Amino acid sequence: xxxxxxREQVLRHAKRIFARKGYHRTNISDxxxxxxxxxxxxxxxxxxxxxxxxxxxxxxxxxxxxxxxxLRLGPDEPNxxxxxxxNLRRVLALMLEERELTDILLNHATGFDRxxxxxxxxxxxxxxxxxxxxxxLGITMGLVRPCDTRIAASCILGGIKEVVLQAVRARRxxxxxxxxxVLDFGLRGxxxxxxxxxxxxAAATTLNSGTN
Amino acid sequence: xxxxxxREQVLRHAKRIFARKGYHRTNISDxxxxxxxxxxxxxxxxxxxxxxxxxxxxxxxxxxxxxxxxLRLGPDEPNxxxxxxxNLRRVLALMLEERELTDILLNHATGFDRxxxxxxxxxxxxxxxxxxxxxxLGITMGLVRPCDTRIAASCILGGIKEVVLQAVRARRxxxxxxxxxVLDFGLRGxxxxxxxxxxxxAAATTLNSGTN
Amino acid sequence: xxxxxxREQVLRHAKRIFARKGYHRTNISDxxxxxxxxxxxxxxxxxxxxxxxxxxxxxxxxxxxxxxxxLRLGPDEPNxxxxxxxNLRRVLALMLEERELTDILLNHATGFDRxxxxxxxxxxxxxxxxxxxxxxLGITMGLVRPCDTRIAASCILGGIKEVVLQAVRARRxxxxxxxxxVLDFGLRGxxxxxxxxxxxxAAATTLNSGTN
Amino acid sequence: xxxxxxREQVLRHAKRIFARKGYHRTNISDxxxxxxxxxxxxxxxxxxxxxxxxxxxxxxxxxxxxxxxxLRLGPDEPNxxxxxxxNLRRVLALMLEERELTDILLNHATGFDRxxxxxxxxxxxxxxxxxxxxxxLGITMGLVRPCDTRIAASCILGGIKEVVLQAVRARRxxxxxxxxxVLDFGLRGxxxxxxxxxxxxAAATTLNSGTN
DNA sequence: GATGAATGAGTCTTCATTCAT
DNA sequence: GATGAATGAAGACTCATTCAT
Numbered sequence: 001x002x003x004x005x006x007r008e009q010v011l012r013h014a015k016r017i018f019a020r021k022g023y024h025r026t027n028i029s030d031x032x033x034x035x036x037x038x039x040x041x042x043x044x045x046x047x048x049x050x051x052x053x054x055x056x057x058x059x060x061x062x063x064x065x066x067x068x069x070x071l072r073l074g075p076d077e078p079n080x081x082x083x084x085x086x087n088l089r090r091v092l093a094l095m096l097e098e099r100e101l102t103d104i105l106l107n108h109a110t111g112f113d114r115x116x117x118x119x120x121x122x123x124x125x126x127x128x129x130x131x132x133x134x135x136x137l138g139i140t141m142g143l144v145r146p147c148d149t150r151i152a153a154s155c156i157l158g159g160i161k162e163v164v165l166q167a168v169r170a171r172r173x174x175x176x177x178x179x180x181x182v183l184d185f186g187l188r189g190x191x192x193x194x195x196x197x198x199x200x201x202a203a204a205t206t207l208n209s210g211t212n
Numbered sequence: 213x214x215x216x217x218x219r220e221q222v223l224r225h226a227k228r229i230f231a232r233k234g235y236h237r238t239n240i241s242d243x244x245x246x247x248x249x250x251x252x253x254x255x256x257x258x259x260x261x262x263x264x265x266x267x268x269x270x271x272x273x274x275x276x277x278x279x280x281x282x283l284r285l286g287p288d289e290p291n292x293x294x295x296x297x298x299n300l301r302r303v304l305a306l307m308l309e310e311r312e313l314t315d316i317l318l319n320h321a322t323g324f325d326r327x328x329x330x331x332x333x334x335x336x337x338x339x340x341x342x343x344x345x346x347x348x349l350g351i352t353m354g355l356v357r358p359c360d361t362r363i364a365a366s367c368i369l370g371g372i373k374e375v376v377l378q379a380v381r382a383r384r385x386x387x388x389x390x391x392x393x394v395l396d397f398g399l400r401g402x403x404x405x406x407x408x409x410x411x412x413x414a415a416a417t418t419l420n421s422g423t424n
Numbered sequence: 425x426x427x428x429x430x431r432e433q434v435l436r437h438a439k440r441i442f443a444r445k446g447y448h449r450t451n452i453s454d455x456x457x458x459x460x461x462x463x464x465x466x467x468x469x470x471x472x473x474x475x476x477x478x479x480x481x482x483x484x485x486x487x488x489x490x491x492x493x494x495l496r497l498g499p500d501e502p503n504x505x506x507x508x509x510x511n512l513r514r515v516l517a518l519m520l521e522e523r524e525l526t527d528i529l530l531n532h533a534t535g536f537d538r539x540x541x542x543x544x545x546x547x548x549x550x551x552x553x554x555x556x557x558x559x560x561l562g563i564t565m566g567l568v569r570p571c572d573t574r575i576a577a578s579c580i581l582g583g584i585k586e587v588v589l590q591a592v593r594a595r596r597x598x599x600x601x602x603x604x605x606v607l608d609f610g611l612r613g614x615x616x617x618x619x620x621x622x623x624x625x626a627a628a629t630t631l632n633s634g635t636n
Numbered sequence: 637x638x639x640x641x642x643r644e645q646v647l648r649h650a651k652r653i654f655a656r657k658g659y660h661r662t663n664i665s666d667x668x669x670x671x672x673x674x675x676x677x678x679x680x681x682x683x684x685x686x687x688x689x690x691x692x693x694x695x696x697x698x699x700x701x702x703x704x705x706x707l708r709l710g711p712d713e714p715n716x717x718x719x720x721x722x723n724l725r726r727v728l729a730l731m732l733e734e735r736e737l738t739d740i741l742l743n744h745a746t747g748f749d750r751x752x753x754x755x756x757x758x759x760x761x762x763x764x765x766x767x768x769x770x771x772x773l774g775i776t777m778g779l780v781r782p783c784d785t786r787i788a789a790s791c792i793l794g795g796i797k798e799v800v801l802q803a804v805r806a807r808r809x810x811x812x813x814x815x816x817x818v819l820d821f822g823l824r825g826x827x828x829x830x831x832x833x834x835x836x837x838a839a840a841t842t843l844n845s846g847t848n
Numbered sequence: 849g850a851t852g853a854a855t856g857a858g859t860c861t862t863c864a865t866t867c868a869t
Numbered sequence: 870g871a872t873g874a875a876t877g878a879a880g881a882c883t884c885a886t887t888c889a890t
Contacts, residue, residue, distance in 0.1 A: 022323030038851040074412025098310045111234025151393040155371035181363040189401035250876045446747030535658030575817040579795030586794025605787040674872040
């Protein structure tokens with residue numbers, strides 16, 4: 001446990017530096033100076049610089065994976081939009097809270113290693129696929145207009161990424177507000193037009209009746 | 213002219229390597245080996261690695277800037293959606309054609325230098341602002357639903373970035389198709405619902421009547 | 425302390441090489457090979473080659489400064505000539521003992537850096553000024569003949585420099601002897617005293633009658 | 637002849653740069669830029685950088701050799717002191733006129749090459765020997781006090797070198813004046829003649845009574 | 849475990865010299 | 870002869886990683 005705590009401490013310091021300077025410009029000296037440990041000690045806890053970074057990356061990706069929940073259909077489940085909204089809020093909350101990790105993921109996590117690069121690409125790929133599956137389902141259910149769901153999914157993911165980036169930069173704190181705008185944009189982008197002409201409540205009703 | 217040609221040749225080779233390995237993993241040796249020039253020759257044409265990269269970056273950014281044209285209103289101008297479509301197609305065409313530069317811009321262009329990082333951030337910021345201004349105008353003209361146009365603009369930019377990224381990876385060639393999907397998604401995301409309920413032709417008419 | 429010892433060790437080795445090959449022809453590889461340390465180790469103790477050299481230079485200049493003591497007048501002080509003799513002996517002793525540093529100072533210490541060059545020029549300038557002040561005092565006290573003391577001071581410094589250079593080359597060990605000759609020369613010049621006691625015309629006559 | 641003129645032109649430009657920056661900090665680019673010739677042209681006239689420098693050095697040394705004339709004894713010759721004075725004036729005139737060459741010889745001509753270094757050392761050695769022979773002759777003739785003529789010769793050479801150095805720095809123009817002071821110093825030292833005519837003990841007494 | 853001195857492979861950069869035009 | 874683009878050996882410096890204490 002002691003060991004894990006020590007690791008965690010170093011990770012915490014390293015995170016800030018990676019976020020600020022990126023992987024390549026950050027060197028071991030920076031990290032050990034900040035973490036106030038000796039050079040050799042670093043290698044007691046991490047195999048090497050890459051290993052440390054990998055762990056940090058795994059942390060964000062895992063956190064994100066946990067917060068992006070698959071849409072559940074069923075009589076006792078909240079309606080899909082509510083579920084999307086919850087996903088989005090959880091993701092935004094994480095990323096605005098963990099600005100450093102966000103920064104690493106969105107800005108600095110590329111160009112080291114085939115492996116790490118691939119891991120991130122893979123993560124996004126899975127997210128896109130998950131969105132795409134939801135959209136396909138939505139089409140089947142008559143909620144989503146027919147379209148190239150792969151592209152639509154990319155648009156949605158990209159939109160979220162960029163908004164998060166901007167929100168982090170602008171140090172926005174109004175997660176709910178931001179989430180709502182993104183959700184609106186995304187839904188209108190894919191929803192069947194008929195569902196949008198009326199007011200929001202009506203649309204919600206339709207959605208619920210569709211899923212229940 | 214000779215000189216410019218030589219530079220161009222080196223740039224061309226370097227571009228491919230940067231695209232494949234990223235800035236940090238690319239070293240001068242890679243570049244000169246590929247370009248089949250001597251070490252010293254490299255420094256005859258470029259101050260250093262950064263200088264070369266900077267030029268490559270400037271190239272993409274300039275190309276992109278030229279292809280993203282401000283929306284023009286007026287009796288003799290094509291309707292706004294057509295202009296958006298043209299912008300999008302030009303951008304997509306460039307990026308799918310210049311895969312290497314795209315890759316550099318979307319994947320590897322971060323974490324060198326405060327200066328270079330800032331240059332890219334600045335470029336995107338300007339694009340977002342341009343989109344936002346268009347949206348604001350659209351609201352005034354009754355074409356765009358009221359919303360946080362800053363966020364919507366981010367969504368649009370992010371969507372395009374991600375779609376381009378995926379398209380480059382998938383080696384898609386159907387630019388027009390991709391452009392149409394993105395356009396659809398973006399428009400529906402921001403358009404006033406009333407305009408979307410009908411068929412597309414109707415919407416187009418409305419738009420034209422709005423601008424003419 | 426450990427650190428200081430290591431530095432000292434490297435300095436000692438570097439000193440010999442600089443003395444033999446001069447600053448420019450000496451490279452880091454020479455130094456680390458001789459000192460039997462790794463390349464990186466060198467940079468642990470010195471910022472760069474210049475930094476190392478600067479320290480060596482500072483060493484000689486400081487040693488010299490300490491050995492050149494200002495003439496003290498007073499009832500309890502040794503007579504001025506004795507003080508000059510002591511200065512001269514201390515300087516000669518140092519330089520014949522530290523042949524390498526002497527070599528560096530007299531032969532190789534020029535043409536690196538405006539800064540280092542200036543430091544040496546400044547040292548010599550101060551020595552000249554100190555000698556000049558002594559001469560001026562000597563004139564006031566009636567011990568020194570009226571003359572351009574600036575030029576005389578330069579002659580004295582130059583004479584000492586050249587003698588040291590020759591003595592180091594010839595590996596002379598008889599410091600006291602050398603010091604005495606230099607002192608004599610400085611005090612009396614080379615002419616036979618008789619020729620100097622009278623007036624100039626008389627001396628000239630003697631000289632002519634001697635040669636004709 | 638054309639060729640020789642061209643060489644001369646390049647030499648003239650190179651001289652100034654070598655004087656200002658020294659051998660090592662001067663590069664071919666500096667020289668060809670100043671001489672307004674192409675890089676390849678340089679190598680048409682000189683084998684390499686060292687060759688050029690060697691020639692410059694040979695120039696000064698030859699000029700100096702020509703101006704330092706062996707003392708001639710004989711009924712029709714001017715008296716020895718007059719000959720020394722003439723030598724000194726010729727040397728000073730050259731060096732104050734050719735400041736650049738002087739600078740090179742006194743400050744920058746060391747630490748390239750065993751060969752060049754040796755050439756300069758050899759030149760000075762010969763000058764010292766020549767002075768020494770004159771002094772030896774002077775002793776035989778009863779004009780010079782018995783002393784270690786080798787050391788005295790070094791003192792004289794060193795004095796001249798330093799005075800020239802200072803004179804060049806101070807941009808002095810009064811050659812005759814400077815020559816006279818140096819000559820005086822060399823012949824008479826700095827002590828008041830009265831102190832030297834008597835025996836040493838007496839002089840010491842005088843000195844002590846002066847300070848106590 | 850903790851330390852920090854030591855390591856050396858890896859890179860960048862300079863610059864005297866060559867050579868095709 | 871003149872040019873200047875091309876060359877590549879030489880050398881400086883960095884920094885992730887190891888290892889003796």
